Amino acid sequence: MGALRRLLMSSIGKKYVMGLSGLLLIGFVATHLAGNLLIFSGSEAYNTYAAKLHDLGALLYLAEAGLLALFVVHVLYAYWLVAENRASRGDEGYEIGYRSKQRTTYLNLAPRSWMAISGTIVLGFLIWHLIDMRFGLRDNVDPTFERYVDEGLQSEDGRPLFLRYERAIQILQTPVSFVLYAVGSILLGFHLSHGASSWFRSVGLETHGLGGPLKKLGVILAVVIGLGFASIPIYVWVAGVEVGDLSAAEARERARHVSEQALNQPVEAMTAEDVAPAGSPDSDAGD
């Protein structure tokens, strides 16, 4: 145990942790992108994918917990390293700063010099992303959630049925989310254009002659991930994707269809009148 502790406290061991957690995060991010690009195929494809994913139940919660742990580790180690690295310069830094001797960093715009800044912006974006997509905490963009649940939109075992496509579109139509998702995605690409190849060296896998090609592959991956994610909010805005103001009946019909098609789960036949609490403002069922 002493040896492991020593390893994880060393300057090199910390970078193993950064590199490996970063690599696993890239794996998640790539999968997440692949799934989300289904938004281009429209409501049915996306909702079917989402329904299947969420049908994983406990497994999904386990994956989410693992993912959260990865992020926490990556971010804590990042700030730990940043603090230690700053301290290593000593009390008296360079008066005029230092100028890079590498051509590409003459203006010092290279992503490798901005990992903490790009990472922090990505972190801010991720928190926002969780607030509006994972937890649905912004009530101004939640027409397909609780309201319809109140109106009987649930499967036989009582789980609510979500129309995730419609909700995602409505969230991305708000200016705040549009801007944050576009900026967050680009910054993630920027972060990865260093990170996606840097981890190879951190864990000791880079060998002579491999550095150049790895760097190029990393940049390609970063561009695909950055532009891939950014394309979603941009598409929603530029193409003016609309989901309309679904009535409860339409929403239930869509959700029932997805649920039955994707999961082979019949939706409990309940009517809004059976479920809606007295005095519910949502009396548009059957419009």
Add this chain to the structure above:
Amino acid sequence: MIDLPHSDGGHLSLTVKVWRQDDADSPGAFQTYKIDDINPEMSFLEMLDCLNEQLIQEDKEPIAFDHDCREGICGTCGVMINGMAHGPLPNTTTCQLRMRQFKNGDTLVLEPWRAKGFPIVRDLVCDRSAFDRIQQAGGYISVGVGSAPDANSVAVPKKIADAAMNSAACIGCGACVASCKNAAAHLFTAAKVSHLSLLPQGSAERKDRARKMVAQMDEEGFGACSNTNECQAACPANIKVTDIARLNREYAYASLGTSD
């Protein structure tokens, strides 16, 4: 490379802004000096010699700077020149830098290497004994390797011999630390570990070497490596960052299981 100014051969008049500090405990400050009639063929250190003669004649304290061989092999010299370790040229020590790289009327800002692991001794001189301690922690071969073996009796493939030789070129000047945003000493430590561990005689103590040298490096207060490659760009001995990848590999191997 950076666009390098090149003098037209005429003598240079320069403004030199130098960090002056009496000792580690005194506060330091920049002092600005004017110097004329610098021959562009002079080395950078010769320019400093001229400046010091001028200071002595003016009854001022000369600038302390480190130097020894003045031919790029001892690694003693090392000045941050306009924010670049050893000045603007690649693969060059301060003593090998010629004044023709500067233009008439230029202002040169000279600072010592800055790192927690390299405390200031005086002016441009810092204490690099941290490197000696890293070396002493494991940068040697202590197993008996016998007397000089017959030529070719210990077979070392040419590729390995070349790689070890390239790493052995490190002169320990500290430019890697000085130019790194984290003041990390990984390039130095990686060169020393690579040099010895690649060779059959050195491989017997690979694990202990990597473990002990890295532990010492961390203890001296140097930072972690962010893979920005600035060290490689600043290194006068052409040490490559692939050595850092090897160090990371050696350290992983050393951390698995027992010692040698």
